[in-house]
Every structure is written in C-alpha cells, then in structure tokens.
Amino acid sequence: MPQxxxxxxxxxxxxxxxxxxxxxxxxxxxSGPDNPPAFSPEPQQTRFLAAAWRALLRAWMTFRGDxxxxxxxxxxxxxxxxxxxxxxxxxxxxxxxxxxxxGPVQAGGIDTPVDLVFxxxxxxGSPLQESGVLVRAPVPFTEIPDRPRTGIITYTxxxxxxxxxxxEQFKLNPNTILWANLEDLSNPFVMxxxxxxxxxxxxxVLHTVKEGDTVDKIAKLYKAxxxxxxxxxxxxxxxxxxxxTAGAVLIVPDGDRxxxxxxxxxxxxxxxAGTSAPWRAAGFVWPSYGRLTxxxxxxxxxxxxxxxxxxxxxxxxxxxxxxxxxxxxxGYGNLVMIRHPDGYVxxxxxxxxxxxxYGDYVARGQRIxxxxxxxxxxxxxxxxxxxxxxxxxxxxxxxx
Numbered sequence: 001m002p003q004x005x006x007x008x009x010x011x012x013x014x015x016x017x018x019x020x021x022x023x024x025x026x027x028x029x030x031s032g033p034d035n036p037p038a039f040s041p042e043p044q045q046t047r048f049l050a051a052a053w054r055a056l057l058r059a060w061m062t063f064r065g066d067x068x069x070x071x072x073x074x075x076x077x078x079x080x081x082x083x084x085x086x087x088x089x090x091x092x093x094x095x096x097x098x099x100x101x102x103g104p105v106q107a108g109g110i111d112t113p114v115d116l117v118f119x120x121x122x123x124x125g126s127p128l129q130e131s132g133v134l135v136r137a138p139v140p141f142t143e144i145p146d147r148p149r150t151g152i153i154t155y156t157x158x159x160x161x162x163x164x165x166x167x168e169q170f171k172l173n174p175n176t177i178l179w180a181n182l183e184d185l186s187n188p189f190v191m192x193x194x195x196x197x198x199x200x201x202x203x204x205v206l207h208t209v210k211e212g213d214t215v216d217k218i219a220k221l222y223k224a225x226x227x228x229x230x231x232x233x234x235x236x237x238x239x240x241x242x243x244x245t246a247g248a249v250l251i252v253p254d255g256d257r258x259x260x261x262x263x264x265x266x267x268x269x270x271x272x273a274g275t276s277a278p279w280r281a282a283g284f285v286w287p288s289y290g291r292l293t294x295x296x297x298x299x300x301x302x303x304x305x306x307x308x309x310x311x312x313x314x315x316x317x318x319x320x321x322x323x324x325x326x327x328x329x330x331g332y333g334n335l336v337m338i339r340h341p342d343g344y345v346x347x348x349x350x351x352x353x354x355x356x357x358y359g360d361y362v363a364r365g366q367r368i369x370x371x372x373x374x375x376x377x378x379x380x381x382x383x384x385x386x387x388x389x390x391x392x393x394x395x396x397x398x399x400x
Contacts, residue, residue: 149201150234152249157195163341164319164363166197173203174361178321179257180206201234205255209248215240222255229253258359277393280344284317284398285365287348288382295396302392303347303385310352310380312371317346317384322360322368332383333375336368349383350374 155166167174178185180198200206205222207213215237219226226240232253244250290308294301320340328335332349336356339345352372356362373380386395 151201152206152251153199153201155197155199157193157197159193161193162319162364163361166199167361170199172200174319175257175321175359176200176203176205178361179255185257200251202251202253205252205257207250207252207255209244209246209250211246213244213246215242215244218250218252222252222257224252224255277397278388280342280398282318283400284346284386284395285315286399287317287346287384288312288314288371290371290382293381296394303349303383304395306371306382306384308371308380308382310370310372312380312382313367314348314351314369314371314382315365315367316362317364317386318344319362319364319366320346322356322358322362325354325356325358325360328375331376333377334369334372335375338362338368343388345387347383347385347387349385350377350381352380 155170157166163174163177167177177197177199180200198206205224207218207222209218215226215229218224219229229235229250229252230237230240230242232251235250286306288306288308290306290312292304293307294305296302296304316338318338318340320338322336323339323345324335324337326335327333328349332347334349334351334354336348336351336354337345338348348368350372351369351374354369356368362368371380371382377383384395385392386398387393
C-alpha cells in the first residue's frame, strides 16, 4: 500500500491493520463449560491517553501550519501561566484566624468598682516631655471679674465732652463730678478742653482733711454717717475715733454737698443788654414747641413767650444744675431756673407742673415740666429767659 503524504494517514494505519489481523486470527482460547471465554480489552486509561496524544499532535501540526508571531506566543504563554497559578492557589489552604475579644479582668469574681486614677498634666515649665514629644500646654479661659474701682482717678476733658457724658462714662451721678471739682458751688462750673477732672470711684463727696476735723464732723457736714466713712475700705480707718491726717482726702459715700436752698428772685426787667448778646460756644435748644406770642423787648419783657396748650412738655435748653424749682412770689408762678456750666442761666416760668428738684443736674433736652398758666398769665404759654453776667439777652440770638 503506498504511503500517504499526510502524516495523519500513518497514524491511523496501524489501527486498521490491527483490526484486520484481529478478524483473521483463530480463537486461541478454548471455550468450554469450565473455562468461559476471556477478553483482554485495552484499559480505559490507555484509550484516554491515546486520544489525548492524538489531539496534542493535531494541535501541534495546526500550530506548525500557522504563522507564529512573538505577540501571539507571549499571549499563549501568559494564559498558560495564569492557568497554572489558579491551579496552584486553589490548593492553598488559608489559616482560620480566630478573633478573641478581651474583657475586663475582675479580681476574685467580685463586682467591685474600680477607682479611676487621673494624672493631670503639669502646668508650666517646659512643654517638652521626657519622651521628647512636644505637648501643647493647657490654656484655660480665665474670666476676670468686673471689680469695682476703689481709687480716685483723673480725666482730661476732650472736645465735645459734657458733665453728663462724663458721668455716664464712669457710671456716676453728675453731681459727684461737680462736687469733686468745684470748690465753691456758688460759682459756675466751667469745663474746657484739657481741664483735668477728679473722678471718684463711687457716688460720694471728696473731703480734704483740715486741722481739727473728725469723722463725726465730716459725716454731719455731708449728711452722711460715721459708719459709712469708716466702713469704706479705701479710707483705711479702724474706728471713728482714729486721728485724721491734715491734707488727706477722705471719700464720703453717698455724701451730699447741696447747699441750703435759696430763694432766687427773678431778675428785674431793667438793665437789659438789647440785641448785642455775648458769644456762646454752643447754642441752646428750643425749650418747647408752639407759636411765638411775644418777643423780647426791653425794659418790659426780657424774654420770649411760646404759646402752647397746657401740658405741652418743657425741656432744659442745655445741661446744668437746677438752682430754683418752685413757686415764685413775683408773678412767674411755677418757676425753674438752671445754671449751665459756662455761667449762663435759663429761666422757665408759668409752668403747669415741675418735674425736677433743687440741686438736680439735668441733661440737655431733659423734661423739667409742662406748659401752664400759673402766676400773672393771660393764657397757657412758656416764659423763657436767658441771662449771663446778671443781664438778660434775647433768646432768639442763641436758639437755632
């Protein structure tokens, strides 16, 4: 039989020859009742290996017939390597890790509370600990209490300062500022820029000790008690019998320097200065709202009259001290007079009622009463005068 050029023909040929020979062979094993015929088939494993070998050869011949490139070869090698790794790793058994939660240890099985010990970090010193770690030092928030002032301080008057504004700044009564800085209360209090004022720590009177002064005498002078003077710690007194040093300054808590009330008569109509009024640094505000019913003219009427309904508010034309508050015996009815820091005096007459008292320090624009028709009056109106140097001047010169 001629040989085929195809390799697979040679591989299949032995199988055909073997089959033919098997058909032509006579049986070599006798069959009988005692000896059954014996078979010698090829084991199943042999047939599986032969088929695998033939498949591998077919793949090899196919591979030889194709054009092999490096990229294709590398991809096949990578796939084969991955398959081997999967087979190997699938056989690896990972250890079974068991996690155990540790509980608190209790001695003797008795439920006894455990005292926690806190070790506070040291405050101060170097923040560099022994371990060499820089630790941030604790910074507590400290609230400084608002302690009351105990000493006398000074204040330099600034532009646009007023007695009332300074008193509000230091939370004091305006009279406390006046009493501490005016020796003679009969004189007007003049405050200029740069003037240095004494500011007491509390509402009080400052008293400079003279020869022969005692605590009891000082208390009586300012309508206070000896116990209040001794009990005020900055005075450094043990008892009312302690000797006082001349020249020392004592603080009399809640003392009062208001002079005895004096009846101030309304100025006479004569002696007015006409329209040539002296210059004033600041003007006055209108004391009330209404219609101007009578103008300033001398010598009969040294004021202006503002007609308004009864009860219309009357305010202070500027800040100052009330030097008269009450009934006038010369025809002005209910009368209020205010002395201002620069020496000017304003007069408010025929009031229906009075809302301030003698010695009060009033603010600019503060209500002091209401329009009325008391005294010698022909109807409800406000009689308003401005005086300085003992003379009356036309209010319209100073009003806006």
